[in-house]
Amino acid sequence: MGTTQLESVQEPKYWHLKTVLSEALDSDFAVGEVLPNERDLAARFGVARATLRQALEQLELEGRLQRRRGVGTTVAPPRVGVAVATAQHGWSGDGDEAWQPVECTMAVAPAVVAAALDVEAGETVHVVRRIRMTHGQAVAAELLYVPASSVPELSAIEAASGPARARSVLRELHRLDLDGQDRSVELGSARADDAKELDRLPGAPVLVVTTRYLVARATAAVSVATYRADTCRLTFGDSGALEISHAEQERKAS
Amino acid sequence: MGTTQLESVQEPKYWHLKTVLSEALDSDFAVGEVLPNERDLAARFGVARATLRQALEQLELEGRLQRRRGVGTTVAPPRVGVAVATAQHGWSGDGDEAWQPVECTMAVAPAVVAAALDVEAGETVHVVRRIRMTHGQAVAAELLYVPASSVPELSAIEAASGPARARSVLRELHRLDLDGQDRSVELGSARADDAKELDRLPGAPVLVVTTRYLVARATAAVSVATYRADTCRLTFGDSGALEISHAEQERKAS
Numbered sequence: 169m170g171t172t173q174l175e176s177v178q179e180p181k182y183w184h185l186k187t188v189l190s191e192a193l194d195s196d197f198a199v200g201e202v203l204p205n206e207r208d209l210a211a212r213f214g215v216a217r218a219t220l221r222q223a224l225e226q227l228e229l230e231g232r233l234q235r236r237r238g239v240g241t242t243v244a245p246p247r248v249g250v251a252v253a254t255a256q257h258g259w260s261g262d263g264d265e266a267w268q269p270v271e272c273t274m275a276v277a278p279a280v281v282a283a284a285l286d287v288e289a290g291e292t293v294h295v296v297r298r299i300r301m302t303h304g305q306a307v308a309a310e311l312l313y314v315p316a317s318s319v320p321e322l323s324a325i326e327a328a329s330g331p332a333r334a335r336s337v338l339r340e341l342h343r344l345d346l347d348g349q350d351r352s353v354e355l356g357s358a359r360a361d362d363a364k365e366l367d368r369l370p371g372a373p374v375l376v377v378t379t380r381y382l383v384a385r386a387t388a389a390v391s392v393a394t395y396r397a398d399t400c401r402l403t404f405g406d407s408g409a410l411e412i413s414h415a416e417q418e419r420k421a422s
Numbered sequence: 423m424g425t426t427q428l429e430s431v432q433e434p435k436y437w438h439l440k441t442v443l444s445e446a447l448d449s450d451f452a453v454g455e456v457l458p459n460e461r462d463l464a465a466r467f468g469v470a471r472a473t474l475r476q477a478l479e480q481l482e483l484e485g486r487l488q489r490r491r492g493v494g495t496t497v498a499p500p501r502v503g504v505a506v507a508t509a510q511h512g513w514s515g516d517g518d519e520a521w522q523p524v525e526c527t528m529a530v531a532p533a534v535v536a537a538a539l540d541v542e543a544g545e546t547v548h549v550v551r552r553i554r555m556t557h558g559q560a561v562a563a564e565l566l567y568v569p570a571s572s573v574p575e576l577s578a579i580e581a582a583s584g585p586a587r588a589r590s591v592l593r594e595l596h597r598l599d600l601d602g603q604d605r606s607v608e609l610g611s612a613r614a615d616d617a618k619e620l621d622r623l624p625g626a627p628v629l630v631v632t633t634r635y636l637v638a639r640a641t642a643a644v645s646v647a648t649y650r651a652d653t654c655r656l657t658f659g660d661s662g663a664l665e666i667s668h669a670e671q672e673r674k675a676s
Contacts, residue, residue: 179614183624226625229611247608253658350659353607354501355627355651357483360433370437371480373609373627397609404507404658405604 182222185215189223193232193243203233203241229373231398237369247401248302252377253351267310269334271297277313281390284380287315294319296334299365300393307400308377309362310393314341318388341389347382353402354378362394373397436476439469443477447486447497457487457495483627485652491623501655502556506631507605521564523588525551531567535644538634541569548573550588553619554647561654562631563616564647568595572642595643601636607656608632616648627651 203209210220224241227233234244274292277285287293293315300308316322319340327333356376363370379391395402457463464474478495481487488498528546531539541547547569554562570576573594581587610630617624633645649656 180624183614186625222625226611229609229625229627231609249606348659350657352503352655352657353629354485354655355483355609355629357480360437370434371440371476371483373483375607375609375629401606401608403604403606405602 181215182219182226185213185219185223186226188213189227190232193227197243199243199245201243202239203243205240228398234398244398247399248307249403250300250302250307250395250400251405252353252402253349253404266302267298267300269296269298269331269338271330272334272337273329277390281313281392284387284390285313285315286387291315294322294337296337298334300395305399306366308393308395309365310391312337312389312391314389318344318383341381344383344388346388347385349379349381351377351379355397356394358394366394366396368396368398375400375402377402435469436473436480439467439473439477440480442467443481444486447481451497453497453499455497456493457497459494482652488652498652501653502561503657504554504556504561504649504654505659506607506656507603507658520556521552521554523550523552523585523592525584526588526591527583531644535567535646538641538644539567539569540641545569548576548591550591552588554649559653560620562647562649563619564645566591566643566645568643572598572637595635598637598642600642601639603633603635605631605633609651610648612648620648620650622650622652629654629656631656 197203204212206217206220206224210217213220215223224233228235231244231247233241235241273295275295276282276290277287277293277295279289282289282291282293285293293313296310296312296314298310298312299306300310314337319337321343322336322340327336354376356374357371358366358368358374360370362374363372366372366374368374375395375397377391377393377395379393380387381389381391451457458466460471460474460478464471467474469477478487482489485498485501487495489495527549529549530536530544531541531547531549533543536543536545536547539547547567550564550566550568552564552566553560554564568591573591575597576590576594581590608630610628611625612620612622612628614624616628617626620626620628622628629649629651631645631647631649633647634641635643635645
């Protein structure tokens with residue numbers, strides 16, 4: 169985003185091509201339009217295919233292009249702002265239907281999650297799988313790890329797995345008095361199961377959001393959510409759901 | 423992060439190799455150790471070089487490997503947690519020396535920043551450049567866009583550019599009564615100038631954090647900060663600087 173006039177820097181060839189291509193995308197192509205094939209593009213801009221490929225990779229990282237199986241490279245729509253902290257002290261998904269419970273099983277949490285939850289190595293926890301939908305598209309896949317001790321009232325006679333079980337666990341979580349939450353965001357690559365849900369290839373770049381939910385000074389649950397990095401811009405606001413583009417619209421409307 | 427036992431999924435060859443390599447990194451290599459060259463590695467694991475390269479790219483995305491000019495591929499240390507919102511209502515860099523002012527010029531802001539700041543197209547604003555240091559390493563490069571109207575008391579007789587000018591602009595900003603801030607995080611690629619500061623190649627994956635600082639219901643400044651995606655894990659906490667690994671240490675110490 170943006171350019172700086174602070175100092176001039178030696179730029180590699182693919183970087184210059186990226187800038188030229190980016191301008192061409194603005195002027196000559198519409199959102200969703202399929203780009204010519206690599207050979208034609210390389211010829212059009214008078215560059216080697218390797219250089220072209222590097223420039224296309226940059227534009228994909230920046231969310232300007234999308235590569236889709238069986239379709240080719242298309243011009244991407246602007247990224248969608250997805251509010252990550254909709255409420256400072258709420259469970260994610262509280263009060264909206266964006267997060268759809270898909271499954272719930274008992275499983276051993278990864279070592280780092282088990283450490284955060286302070287459960288014994290090898291101890292199984294509830295693992296709730298949810299998918300976050302925005303404008304009809306899956307933008308995130310989540311595994312929510314909940315130790316049995318966090319939901320002691322959970323009835324054993326209810327559904328043993330599936331969306332109904334997931335809803336039971338979430339209902340019990342919502343009864344807890346949440347102290348707060350902390351969160352980290354880092355770059356990752358999509359696991360095969362997440363990739364399938366998100367309509368990406370395994371290994372596609374994703375933003376991994378890890379959230380600890382704190383109850384009575386202990387970690388009651390840990391969520392590991394994988395957001396599509398190509399289409400999502402994660403937003404965080406002081407005032408709940410406020411985010412840049414929404415605020416802009418309000419400003420313009422007033 | 424983690425594995426799921428929820429369903430079995432057909433995994434591509436490079437994905438399986440990635441898992442095997444990841445385990446080998448844990449057991450056979452130390453942090454900072456240089457990996458054997460691609461030919462030897464491909465032979466060792468009995469895979470084609472193209473497959474190996476894909477697996478190495480995955481591990482680089484996940485922060486397990488680093489590719490450095492003139493060094494080769496090395497085993498990366500764990501990512502560093504970098505607190506993004508150190509105070510819910512403070513200017514970033516307030517009260518710590520992590521952000522080092524480097525330069526300050528007058529320049530035209532990119533269109534999207536100009537729109538957020540509500541300045542005319544072509545109007546110049548103060549552009550403060552800062553570098554964020556953690557453990558002696560540059561982890562982020564920032565451009566902070568400040569319209570002249572946000573810092574009306576800024577004296578014209580002070581230094582016209584350079585770190586002294588940057589500090590003057592920041593001093594005036596700190597006098598403002600901040601209502602709040604909102605923030606977005608998205609994947610990007612490093613611009614040439616940022617890449618140089620961050621010791622990366624242009625186009626390397628970065629996490630772009632855009633922050634709007636709100637004063638009297640208007641945007642007083644916009645910061646666009648580029649964090650190294652390979653080494654940084656951005657942390658956000660309810661309680662200021664609280665972050666997962668710190669909290670863990672406190673828990674263990676108590």
